Amino acid sequence: MKTAFVQALALITSGDRQLGIILVTTLRMALSSSMIALLLGAPLGVLLGSYAGRGKRTLVVINRTLMGLPPVVVGLVCYMLFSGVGPLRHLRLLYTVTGMVIAQVILLVPLIAGSLESHVSTVAPDIRETALGMGLSRGRILLLIINESQYQLVSAYLLGLGRAFAEVGAVSMVGGAIAYKTNVMTTAIMNYTNMGAFTTALALGIILLAISLVLNAGVALLHWRLEG
């Protein structure tokens, strides 16, 4: 184990080409999908959290159900849509990074929306009542709610990004883990482990852990700066 760990560190520092391509593909897929999911999920979460009318509970339950979507189910649905007999076959998205990003976005939007919804639901009533009492417009109130949710916004994004890095089920089904094309860190770890190349698998695992550490340190630092 110790030897494998040392060899993994050596592989990381050696600038291995294949490892580099896997890392770049992973970053491309995770950053794109989490950013698109933030752009879609954040407004949804803020609107859902600040909405106090009829049907809110139903919408929240639906979103929470979607938060628990099994990645392999999303992968399967996307596979069926993009495959040679699927209705979206003409888009040629199967076994592409774009297809993987679409599958990831489907998984991440409810997660980001749900994370923001639970925060906004707790602060929105007091903000709305205070702001209405001051005669502020509904648009202004929405901006105030977003302003009060700065930390949660970044936190939700990092949650989505972390999930995008760690996800394996959907991306392996839609991307196919093709070397030099759609192989990302999680699928590569699976492949290398199956092939018995534990050193490379461990090297990728270390990088994944390092990314997770950086993300969590970022959240902690942000929380410290925003909350004092």
Added chain:
Amino acid sequence: MKLPPITKTYGNRKVLDLPALELADSTIHTIIGANGSGKSTLARILAGVLKPDDGRFSCMDRVGYMPQRSYPFRMSVLHNLQITGAGRERAMKQLETFGLAGLAHQSAKGLSGGETARLALARILIEDHPLLILDEPTAAMDVAATLLAEKILLEYQARTSCTVVLVTHSLTQARRVAGQVFFLQNGHLVEQGTAEQVLLHPRCADTRAFLDFYAL
């Protein structure tokens, strides 16, 4: 200002059941009563942030309302005042009036409970409102801050001739500032009249019992 009968029900519980009321122009009205008597519910309905049972309540435009849990926005104390549309100079002057000028550039999130309450009152009183509704504005303030807030409120009311509805737990405050007093109990109006009449010579046994309990 004539108010129609107002009722409010949560589930099976009727929390407010009031007859038609009249608010005298240019007068400070104080609403007193124990917890759960419906004071805040009435204030929220008058402010238009809560719908009564029979739909939207239309009071008037430009109602100023300070809720019980007035929210300090995540920005500087000065910006909390400027968000109302007030200029920097006017906002600074208002902060000076409320003894908050030294905290102008601090985050409003870092204020103490009493300072937050002063900021909330300063924020609502920076604009002229024909009808002002304040829900326990001094509950978190110490005695000195409470007396300062009452002085500023009385000056504001005299200057703008506005009608004020003030919800308070403090009977001494009601005596100091109120022209009219409404006493609520379990969502019902038990007694109304001038401050002297209700607080010193109550007609109803329930009002007397309430006042005796608070040893006024």
